[in-house]
Amino acid sequence: MPKKNTRGSSSSKSSVHEMLAKHEDRRQSLLNEYPQEEKFWDCCAPALPFIVMFVLGSIFSANISFLLKAILLLCLYIVYAKYVCDERVISIDPVYIYLATKFWMYIVWFIYIMSSVPILDTIIFVSWSLVLWYNFLRAWKVDPGVIIVSEDERCEMIMNLLEQGGLDSTLVCTTCMIRKPLRSKHCADCDRCVARFDHHCEWLSNCVGWKNHKFFVGYLFSLVVMCVIFLHGAVKFMRKNCDLECSFVEVVSCEPWITFMSLQGVVHGFWVLGLLIGQLIQILWLGLTTNERLNWARYAKRYGAGNGSGRMQLSTHSNPGVVKNFIDFFELECFGSDKTDWMRVFNQPRNQEESSVDSQPLISDKPDDFHNV
């Protein structure tokens, strides 16, 4: 049970409340220094990737010479760079670029490919889309594990830490003024602390953390499979409708929209596959988040877990193995996944009897504390 602070007088409690209120005011005034985006632009900016992709596809598929297409593309680039592209365009959420790509993939499938492939291919394409959308929406819109505490909890925590010698930045997020759970991190993009933080994903405009990490991995996997299904359909279309004995230029010019979207399918498929492999290695073999892997040397130095020999330390101290990591990460309760609440763990338990958070010292003097982020 949490040990109540009996020494805290009501006056010291109110002064901590006052301090927290001043801190919040300062934080809000800093945030308000940044200009608000125009409402009109907020509505139009997400449509831009859809329009640009349509114009590009239309130029590629126009029945004109290659030279004219090249000139049109150059003109488009000049207009875009000179009159459209500014810092607001650059700041468009990449998620809309992704959505535009997917939108035009659907259009191309239903207009061109569907009539050239067996109905089963379209059923697989649509069914897998549902899997992709499910994982995407869960990763995009679901709370990644934002750490929220009540004012009273925050006040009590600050008072306890002040009594024990001050606010140590390794224990407290000095922006949110909360005690940092193990493996959490403050996301500078979203201005919030997230439990078992992995990274901030620009393509999702969301943090990837404890609560949406498995959906993020599911999204990567389903996107790679989706690209393979699309490319498989595109090849079938080409075989049926294009003369593959012709030159390469003639084959790719056979149906430019198919070529244009296939090219995007290949690019997206490969880089997402690389990302997926990287995530799986981190999760299953290393038992680390992206943040922990990237900052391993810093954390190891801070918490005394060696200087950069991350994998060795991990395998000897903490990594329970590929199968257990898999079960825990995907929270497979039927196989005995651990039910760690990463919002409430402040120190790494060394055995079951010591697992109570408040029975732990704030900083372990043993090297297995390297996960504290």
Ligand SMILES: [Zn+2]
């Ligand atoms: Zn924070």
Ligand SMILES: [Zn+2]
């Ligand atoms: Zn974030």
